[in-house]
Structure formats: structure tokens, C-alpha cells
Amino acid sequence: MAQGIRRQALFIAAFGLVYALVVLFAHHSYYQLILTVVPIWAVMGLAWNILSGYSGFVSFGHAAFFGLGAYFVALAQIHWGLSPWIGIPCAGIVGGIAGLVVGIPTFRLRGHYFALAMLAYPLALLYVFEWLGYQELALPMQREAPLLYMQFADHRIYAWIALALLVGSMLLTAWVERSRFGMSLVAIKEDEAAAEAAGIRTVSWKLKAITLSGAMAGVAGGLYAVVLLVVTPPAVFGMLVSAQALIVAMFGGVGTVWGPVIGAVVLVPLSEILHAQLGDVIPGIQGVVYGIAIVAVILLAPEGVFWKVRDLLRKRSGEAPGSTAAAGADRSGSVMEIPARKPANQDEVVLEVANVSKAFGGLQAVRDVSLTVRRGEILGIIGPNGAGKTTLFNLLNGFIRPDQGRVLLGGKDVGGHAPYEICAAGVGRTFQVVRPFRRMTVFDNVVVGAYVGAASGEEARNVAKAAIKRAGLERDALRTAGELTNKQLRLLEIARALAGRPKILLLDETLAGLGGAEVEEVITLVRQLAAEGITIVIIEHTMQAMVRLVDRFVVLNEGALLAQGQPAEITRNEAVIDAYLGRKWRMANA
């Protein structure tokens, strides 16, 4: 892990060095300007990438942060005589605050709605700044103390400053990518609800991402103002600014440090040179060529240049996909066992559900259900389809809030708490239709689940290793979740839940779709977990398996509790046979 970062940092340093040398030999002021603008747009692309690339919340509105940064630097210098040396870092703070302020209401939206709402912010600001009378703001020349005001006769210095900013942003991104921060964002992108159930504080990570992203964009905007010396609303708040951030990042490839940099290094000079060479001869042609270049690349490499090239290189060297990522997963010897909770007191109530009800519109999905779960037991929940079993799980893990009634976890009411809080309080769950983070490795999936109870990344990785071992997935640890079989996915979900060190495990149809031998394997695992003191609540239709597995049954029908008791009683209960088990069962077991 640390080694990966060091290697990444080395590449970034090498890139910086080469770029600095290129700047050194650029004597024409026009090329110096291009060499300055490239890193600025690359930083802008990286800013966009932090939010949209990792968390998947696509923003069309990064111009808002860029423009605020630019105007802050310009206005602060004009009105307060503030030097850009201080102004640009402050522009970062302005951008960060703007990100937070925008994020708090806007993260209530998802997908297309989020993207479009983001579009509205810079455009609203654009007209506000025009109305305020800032149509064209020129930074005053400071002849007395030019260096103090970042005004250099040698324009290469601007390029070096921009480069320093870029290298800093790349290192920051590389760190984010490999930290708990980045992993949480990617988990959110893959499946936000599953991430939340695995203990990820999704809202807070998203707000951190948009704050950091806004800060980076603000700094880029601030430097842009200093370099161009003139700020106009369309130039900094316009749709093309947001589009440029998006274009360089997507062209190069999202979700990586290198994507936005590749995009900026290729596209920005291309458009500038086209503009200079062709713009005067045939107006508009440069835009057409630029547009064609973008369209062509996206048709050839829809996922961006970086990923395409990486895939091609891998194919050539015959390397298996996923084998370079997290290569340290099984190297370490210090595998920590998951601390077993001995069933100290079998009568201890871990979970108590009291008179819980939930309606969706006119449908009463769960009706006045009460039950208690004792430590170390395996409780089976059965009932016909639509009986409210999964809804009950969703109430227990916080996906939905009960209309009435209480959910007591270790005596504390957690009804209506957020899923990540309930996960932290000791409830792990799996899903009826598996919800892995498909493009992460098995190991990373489980690490995400481990963060909730881990103080450090190191501890999370160790807990994850133990959980993977427990579920018997060691050999598949480095495979991408998307490649797994159904059984492996079921085990992965159990491992991810185990990594959060739960007191209670909610298993939703974990045996569904498994073959005979596979069922036995999973049943054995569940039994062992229960023996180690983890309380299990399992929803399942396979009665043959359930009768052997569970200590006690709860039967739901039409949202209400129909019966509960030992397997032997339940399978003979007339009401249960009528509602669920059916006539065949009666004949077979008569």
C-alpha cells in the first residue's frame, strides 16, 4: 500500500520534472502562456475528478468554484491590496466553503438531477456578477513591488507556479485515492445504499469531497485570474469552464490521478494551436476540429485514454486484470482474528423489536410486529413473498424509518437512525439481490466494510484479511467482484458484513440460487459464526435447510407476525401451513 503510493509519487515527480524542463526551454511568450494554462485546467480536471470521478456525482457546475476563486483574488487585490500569494490560498478557502454550501442542499439529489442542479449555480452567479457591475475586472499593475503581487517579467515563472500547484493536486489526489476517503467515495459510486449499510458515512464523505473539490477549483480560478490579468463573468462562470473540467477529465479517464492530466496536456494545446493556426483563416474551424477530436476519442475509448492504454498494455503483457491492485493483500503475516464474542449470557436480548409498523402509501408492509432476538441464536424469518420480510430488515438496519414502534439494539432505541450508525452499533446485513461494489476487488470490498470499526487503514486491512479468511475467499481476494460466481458474491457480502464486527448479522436469502453442496458450505459457515457468538437473523425460503439451521422461527404473513417458536412447532402449526408451507408440506410430513 505505502509502496504503491511511493511509486505513484515517483511518477508524479518525474512528470513534474520533465514539464519544468519543457517550460525552461519555452522562450516564446505564447508557448509560455499555453504551458501555464495546461496545468491550471489539469488542476480543474482533478478538482472535478475528486468529486465526480470517485463518488460518481457528476457536476456540470464547477465553474461556480472556479469563478468565485478568480473573482476573490481579483477583488481582494483591487479593494484590499491583497497579494495573490495570500489571495490564491484564500480563494481555495472560498471555493471550499462554496462547495460545502452547494453540497448540503444539492446532495439530496442523485444522478441527472444532481448534475443539472449543479449546472444552475455558476450560471446564476454569472448574471449576478454582471449585475454587480463586474463585467470586466482588470488586476492593477504593481510597479513598486511586482514580485509581492505575483507579477513577473519572465512568464515562465507562472508556468512553474501552475506546475507546482498541479503536482500538489496530483499528490493530494493520489493520497485520496488510496485512503479511506477515496475508497469510501468509490463505494458510494458503486452502490450508495450498500456503502451506507456497510458503515460508510456517505453524507459526510460526499460533503468532504465537494469541499475539497471546490477548494481545488477555487485555487485554479485564482491563479487563472493572476495569469490572464482580466476577469469577466463568462470567462470564469461560463458553461465552457465547467465543460472544460469535465472534458479534460473524461477524455483522459475518470477516477485516476492521470486522466485529467492527460486530458489537459493533449487537449488544451491542441485547441490553442488550432485557434492560432486556423482561427483567423477560417473562423470556427478550430472548434470543429476540437469537437471532432473529442468525439473520435470517446468513440474509440469511451472510458478515457488512461484506462484504454492501461488495458492495452495489460493485454500485451498478458497480465491478469486486478493483479496489480492492492498487491499486498495476502503478503502480510499478521492476520488478526476477528475477536470472537463468547456467548456469555444466552438470555441476553440483543435486539428487540416492539410494535413496529410501516406503510407504503396504502400498503401496510409491516404491521405491529414485535420480536426479540437473544445473543448467539439463529433466528429464521419465513413467510410468503410480500410478507414484509425484507421490509423488516430495512427497518432494522435503518434504510427506512418505522411509522411507529421501536427497534431496541442492546437496549437503545435505534429506530430512524442512519444505516451507518446502526452498522456501527453492531448490525451487519446482506442483500436479497447481491449488492457488491462490482468494480472493486474482493479485498477492497471487505476493507470498505471494515472501516466502520477500525481506527486506522492498517487495522481495517487486517480485519478485512481475517474476514475474507473466515468466509473462505482468500484465493479470490484480488479478483474484481464483478467476476465472481453467485456463491462467491454471497460469501463476499457475508465477509463485508463480518468486517464491521457485527453483533447481529441480517442475512437476506443468502442461500438463494445456490446448489446443494454450496448450500451446505454456507450453512456450515453460518453455524460457525453463531457458535462464535454472532447472532444471526436469516430470511430464507429453503425450508429443508432452514429447519436444520435455525434455533427458532418467526413467521410473517401480510406484514404481521403469524407465529413464532421452535422449528418443530412451526412446521406443525396449521396457520403457518395454510399461509406458507402449503398442502404438499402437510402431506409430505403427515
Added chain:
Amino acid sequence: MSAPQLVENFLQALTAGLLTGAIYGLMCVGLSVIFGVMRVINFAHGDFMMLGMYVAFYAFGTFALPSVFGASAGPYVAAVLAGPVIFIAGVLVHKFLVSRVTGIRGSALSAEGHYAQLILTLGIALILQNGGLYLFGSAPVSIPTPLASSAWELGPLHGEAVSVFINQGQTVAAIIAVAVVIAFVLFMARSSLGKSLRAAADNPEAATYMGIDVGRAHRLAFGLGVAVTAIGGGLLASGSSFQPYVGLEYVIVMYAGVVLGGLGSVSGAFFGGLTIGLVQQLSTLFLPNQLQNTAIFVVFLAIVLLRPQGLFGKALRRT
């Protein structure tokens, strides 16, 4: 300002809002097929509208439209003519470009396919804008119509104090816009082709199982979407001047209208567009002109945040 003056200003803004709103509504209906139903974010939509404006402009200028239909009716015939031309352009753009990153093929690309369509349509937008600059030049033009400068006077009402002027050109344009919307909504709702288009757009996979040629349906839906918006552009072209970058100004208005109307509802999009027109015009009563568009965005944000299902959409209920 006296009370009758206030009433007059209000009625005047209301009229202007309804008339421009009707055309916005038509443009939004076009976008709603592509964005609301197919869920493709088409950044080039405003630029197809721009193309529609120029098609109307040249159709009116080059062909015998003015001599056949007269100077008054000619511009509107030209506007409607923009429809079929842009339909063909849209079908071709979809067939050769958009289809590669959307629909069933797009869903195979998962999240990255989603990104690909954004940047692809951004690229198309750049090509259309700058190609337009190359072909049509940067000087603003408009379609001259005598109706644009004549108005009906409503009133004087309320004892000579209040009278409202209704621009004849805008009124005719609004009536045509409403007619096209009604025809299009009926086509989508009633005809079997319309139904298969909606099915293919809404759930490509299920539509395939029902024997619908999804590729063809998506092409047609995309073409129809841009064509309907182009007619809206053509109608605007006789009232106001435009240049090749005009699409950018309207693309936000259109997305705002579609979201207001509720994604997936074609007729809702019309009312969304109408609302945008009203907000824009009524905001001039108490905001400086420059903040007209800010008013739109603020209303848009407020509604998206408070009622993400849209002003006219139904809340989704799991029943």
C-alpha cells in the same frame, strides 16, 4: 408607480410570459423525449435548435416561401419546415454517434457509458456551434416578419387606465407551438409507433423482448426530439435575433423546463417550459433585466430541491 400602471405592467408581463412560455414549452417537449424518457443528457440539444433557426432562416430567404405564403405566413411555414430537416440530421447523428454510447450498448458500458454520452454530446455541440460559425457567420440575424412589429391592443380596460398590447407575431407563434405540442403528445400517447418509441426509450431491454426494434426506435425518438425543438427554434427566429452560439442560452431553459415538468412526462415538459417563460417575464417586474436568468435558476433550484419529481410530476409511490 400608480396602481393601474402596476396592473398593466403585470398583465403585460403575464402575456409576454405565456407567449414565450408556449414556445419554451414546445422546445422542452422535444428535449423531454431525449432526456426525460431516454435519459440521455444531450448537451447539443440547444445547438440542434440553433440549426432549426438557421434552416427556417434560409428556407424563408432562399425558397419562394414569402411569395407563395406571403410575408406574414412565410416565416411560420419556414419554422415548421425546420422540423423534417432537423429530424433527418438528428437520426443521422444518433445512428452514427450517439447510439454507440447509449441505449443497450451504453448500458453495457455501465457508469463509464454514462460519462461517454456527456462528453460525446459536448463534442457534437462544439462541432455544431463552430461549424455554424463557419457556415453562417457570427453576425446576428432574424427572420423579418411584419407581424413581429404589430400588436393587438386589449382594452383600454378599467376606465381607460389599463391596456395590454399583444404582439401578433408572438401570438401566432405560440398558437402554432401549442398545436405542435398537442399533435406530438397525441402521437406519442395514441399511435402504435409512439407507444413503441416510449417503450423502447423507457426500458430498452424489455422492449427488445416485446419485439420492438430498439435501435430504430431510439433513432426515431432522438430525431423527433430534436425536430420538435427545432420547430420551437424556428418559431423564435422570427421574433428575436440569433447567432450560432444561441443554443447555449436556451439549453438551460430547456433542461429546467423538463425537470420542472417531471422527468418522463412529455406533456409535463410543456407546462415546465411555460412556467419558465412566466418566471422569466414576471421577474422583470421586480428584478433588473440582467437577473432574469438568475430568477429562472433560483426557481429551478428551489423546485428541484423541494420537489425533485417535478412541479407537475406525481410522487412515486410503491403501491
